[in-house]
Amino acid sequence: MSSVPYLTHKGIFFPAVASYTEEYLRYVENEFQLMDDDVVNVTYPKSGTNWMAEILSLIRKDGDPTWVRNVFLWDRVPWFETATSQSTILNYTPPRFMSSHLPFQLFPKSFLRSKAKVIYTVRNPKDVLVSFFHFSNSFKILKDPGNMQDFMDTFLRGDVIYGSWFDHVKGWLAMKDMPNFFLITYEELQQDLRGSVERICRFLGKELTSQQIDSVVENASFETMKNNKMSNFTQVPNDMMDHSKGKLMRKGKSGTWKSCLTVAQNEHFDRVYQENMRGVTVTFPWD
Numbered sequence: 001m002s003s004v005p006y007l008t009h010k011g012i013f014f015p016a017v018a019s020y021t022e023e024y025l026r027y028v029e030n031e032f033q034l035m036d037d038d039v040v041n042v043t044y045p046k047s048g049t050n051w052m053a054e055i056l057s058l059i060r061k062d063g064d065p066t067w068v069r070n071v072f073l074w075d076r077v078p079w080f081e082t083a084t085s086q087s088t089i090l091n092y093t094p095p096r097f098m099s100s101h102l103p104f105q106l107f108p109k110s111f112l113r114s115k116a117k118v119i120y121t122v123r124n125p126k127d128v129l130v131s132f133f134h135f136s137n138s139f140k141i142l143k144d145p146g147n148m149q150d151f152m153d154t155f156l157r158g159d160v161i162y163g164s165w166f167d168h169v170k171g172w173l174a175m176k177d178m179p180n181f182f183l184i185t186y187e188e189l190q191q192d193l194r195g196s197v198e199r200i201c202r203f204l205g206k207e208l209t210s211q212q213i214d215s216v217v218e219n220a221s222f223e224t225m226k227n228n229k230m231s232n233f234t235q236v237p238n239d240m241m242d243h244s245k246g247k248l249m250r251k252g253k254s255g256t257w258k259s260c261l262t263v264a265q266n267e268h269f270d271r272v273y274q275e276n277m278r279g280v281t282v283t284f285p286w287d
């Protein structure tokens with residue numbers, strides 16, 4: 001295992017790089033003011049964050065792909081818990097579209113006093129595990145995952161950046177009946193991207209024509225995003241990502257865990273899942 005250090009803030013790991021500081025995380029939680037017309041793309045890592053960011057960027061521009069083809073994804077839908085995004089966010093012409101991986105307890109408290117909208121995308125945690133494992137091999141600010149068994153143990157303990165998948169999902173599900181909270185799964189996006197885009201538009205109060213929706217769907221497809229250098233992470237600097245070891249746009253499918261986990265690993269995962277999700281009333285596509 002490599003010795004890449006992590007920052008620990010309130011029991012949660014974050015990458016130990018300049019963009020994450022305890023001071024800024026405290027500021028985000030306690031002082032950052034969400035505005036009523038803000039839209040926040042919230043996910044646990046590897047759950048389709050960048051896909052949703054692309055969809056939202058295209059919806060914002062009524063399906064016109066010019067913006068997504070010319071501006072980096074992280075500038076279109078900036079990360080609000082990183083100090084390095086602060087100026088982008090402060091200079092953003094409203095409505096601001098932002099992304100966050102923060103667990104609910106560290107999310108800006110101002111959310112509860114605002115009408116800001118949160119779109120929370122959840123993904124089958126077994127696919128999250130596999131995606132996270134591969135990404136950890138290439139993203140240099142993440143600890144070396146070891147082998148799949150090592151990483152599964154680490155993941156199920158929640159000893160990864162942004163903490164436990166179970167805690168993250170359960171924390172955010174507490175918001176599920178709020179009118180400004182929209183829950184969607186990666187699997188729904190996969191099964192019916194057009195229908196999902198229509199639902200997202202309704203939630204945002206955005207009326208797009210049928211042709212504009214077609215354009216969102218086409219430009220947010222795996223193939224198109226994979227070839228868009230503004231979105232596919234190929235422009236992430238080499239000191240942060242070893243491009244020879246992996247890519248963001250890896251498989252883009254549901255269920256790839258089936259060829260990665262042994263029967264015993266899958267059974268163990270299921271047991272931990274059942275224990276942790278006891279009492280959760282939402283049924284997910286993978287349940």
Ligand code: A3P
Nearest residue numbers: 046047048049050051131221222249250251252
């Ligand atoms: P895989 O590693 O399983 O391929 P995040 O953006 O949260 O880091 O999630 C990354 C995962 O989303 C990767 O999964 C990636 O391939 C997938 N993804 C990104 N864009 C996608 C798209 N347009 N369609 C389907 N999957 C996409």
